[in-house]
Amino acid sequence: AQTVTQSQPEMSVQEAETVTLSCTYDTSESDYYLFWYKQPPSRQMILVIRQEAYKQQNATENRFSVNFQKAAKSFSLKISDSQLGDAAMYFCAYRSGTQGGSEKLVFGKGTKLTVNP
């Protein structure tokens, strides 16, 4: 079974600085998808960024980028120019690329990010 590990329960960053959140995963599959979700105090799950395992290029969405290391099974999220609105719980998630299964997202336990003014 696939597992996702977020080793940092909490992180903090100064406004306008850069922070990196770590995520590692364990799988025997070669085809899969990785995601970072943001959960602000409203509890809504918001997709931040996604990465297809077959793509070597790291995904980027404005101030958010990932460092995808397939061989190391690592998928870290970098937030540049941190803003107060980035404060939230961040979840790393994995989904198999193999059809016919539960299609579920496997989530890590989350990293709580605090942004200090």
Add this chain to the structure above:
Amino acid sequence: EAQVTQNPRYLITVTGKKLTVTCSQNMNHEYMSWYRQDPGLGLRQIYYSMNVEVTDKGDVPEGYKVSRKEKRNFPLILESPSPNQTSLYFCASRFLSPIGSEQYFGPGTRLTVT
């Protein structure tokens, strides 16, 4: 507006009193799923459905039932709720193809069972 809706958003109930949490999506998604979120555990899948009348258990199905009589609706049923089902519940949906399609989450339902 494309969205997944859940009702109620907040519910406090007592042990043993049957309840239903509704989930509806307006995007014609085939796939729908229920997750529960507990502190320190992340989100875990309860049940999922690939299409109308096709449902299956996820990782933590005990104490829950679902049905999928219409494509847009996927209610979660707790026949006899217990305190260990106190949690934050999310419904999610997406197209099955392409396989990498985005999953949309509902706003969550905070359930407390006393």
